[in-house]
Amino acid sequence: MNMRISVKRTLIVGVLLLFLGSSCRRDEYQIYELDSLGVTGLNTGKNKLKTSSQYISILYANLFQKALSANQLVEITNLIESIGDKQLAHEIVVSNLMNRPDVRIPTMTEMRADVDGFIDETYTRFLVREPTESERSWFRNFIVTNTFVSPEIVYLSFALCDEYQFY
Secondary structure (H helix, E strand, C coil): CHHHHHHHHHHHHHHHHHHHHHHCCCCCCCCCCCCCCCCCCCCCCCCCECCHHHHHHHHHHHHHCCCCCHHHHHHHHHHHHHCCCHHHHHHHHHHHHHCCCCCCCCCHHHHHHCHHHHHHHHHHHHHCCCCCHHHHHHHHHHHHHCCCCCHHHHHHHHHHCCHHHEC
């Protein structure tokens, strides 16, 4: 009886080893190739910093939808160049321009009535491009969930963002 069990065990172990040995063969290596994919940022073409005159002229056109006079351009440019901190100078100029009564900014009700249209128009006006779906989704969610967000705040943030500083 022990002999039969031993033969059966040996046979079972042999069959298992045969299966394991045949399943663990190494085939030739498979080589996978990847296509190269160029990944670039959104503002890839914008690599030249705007001069103070360019920044003011474009900002004024974006806020008032008309050209700035030469005298005002020289005056504001001299103001910016006289201050050491350019970011601070830009913040002061943008704030002063946005407080003028003839600035063309949508009202809060216009912005809330068509949030997607407002986002598209703002990106086109300031960054001269369409927003990506993730940008549109983020801004839509931010504007809808935060009732304190006004068109002035959005315009101010676009006028001071890094991408707006370049062309």
